[in-house]
Amino acid sequence: MQKITLLILVTFSFITCFKEKKQTITKKYTDYQIIKPKFQSILDSANIKGAILIYDLEKGLYYSNDFKYTNEGKLPASTFKIANSIIALDHNIIKNDSTILKWNGEKRWMKRWEQDLTFKEAFHFSCVPCYQEIARKIGVTKMQEYLTKLNYGHINVDSTSIDHFWLEGASHINQMEQIDFLKRFYNSELPIKARTENIMKRMFIEEHNDEYQLSGKTGLSTINDVNNGWYVGYIETKPKTYFFATNIEPKKPFDFNSFIKKRKEVTLEALHSIFEENERTTKK
Secondary structure, eight states: OHHHHHHHHHHHHHHHHHHHHHHHHHTSOEEEEEEHHHHHHHHHHHHHEEEEEEEETTTTTTESSSSHHHHHHHHOOHHHHHHHHHHHHTTTTSSSTTTTEOOOOOOOGGGSSSSSSEEHHHHHTOOOHHHHHHHHHHHHHHHHHHHHHHSSSBBOOOOTTTTTTSSSOOOOOOHHHHHHHHHHHHTSSSOOOHHHHHHHHHEHHHHHHEEEEEEEEEEEEETEEEEEEEEEEEEEEOOOOOEEEEEEEEOSSOOOHHHHHHHHHHHHHHHHHHHHHHHHHHOO
C-alpha cells in the first residue's frame, strides 16, 4: 500500500513539474524564428541600424534580421499611445474616438498640434501634449493598475513621471513584447471592455482598401542625442494577418525628416518581401 501511495505521489509530482515547465515555456516566444538577410539589406540601404520583426499569425513564424536586437528593451515612445488610448477609453477618461481634445492656445512642437483635435486625430498626429494631459487624468494608481493588467512591457511610473515616462527614464519594451501585446489585443485577449476594443481597433487603422487594412503607430525618442524610432502594428490581407515591430536608429550623416519616414518605409518594404516570398511558394 505504501509503495502504491509513493508511486502516486511521484507520478503526481512529475505531472505537476511538467505542467509548470510547459507554462514557463509558453510565456516565452516559442514560435519558429527565421533570419531574413533581406531585412538587413533593407536597413543598410536606408543607412539605418536596428531590426525589423514580422510575425506571421497563421504560420506562427517570426522573421527578423537580428533576433538579439529584437529582445533589447527600448523606450516605447509614442507607441505607448496604443496602451494609453486603451486605458483612457476603458477608464472613461475619453468617451470615444470623436471626443474633442481642446487646444489651450500654447505653442507646441508641431504646428498640427496647435488646434482642437479629435481623439483619433490626436492618436495619428501623435500629439504628445494631448496624451500627457490624458495620462495626468488617468493618474498614477490607475495607470499602474492597468499596465499590470495589460502586461505591457516594463514600465516605471510615479507622480514625478506620470506625463512623460514613455518618453524618458527607465521604462522599456522590446519588439517581441510589442508583438505579443498587439497579438493579445487583436485576438480579444486583453482584459478590457468590448466597447473599448472596438473603438481602439477602428481608431488604429491607418490605411484600408480592397487588398489590405493597415493598423500602425510610430514612435520616436531622443536620449543623449540618440534618436530611436518605432513602427508597430499589423496588416490584414485577404488570406493572412502579419504583425510588425520595427525599431531603428540612424547612422551618420543624419537627416531627421528622412529618418522619421524610414520607420514605416523599411517596414512596408520588408512586408512586401514576405508577401512576394509567400506568393512564390504558393505557386510551386
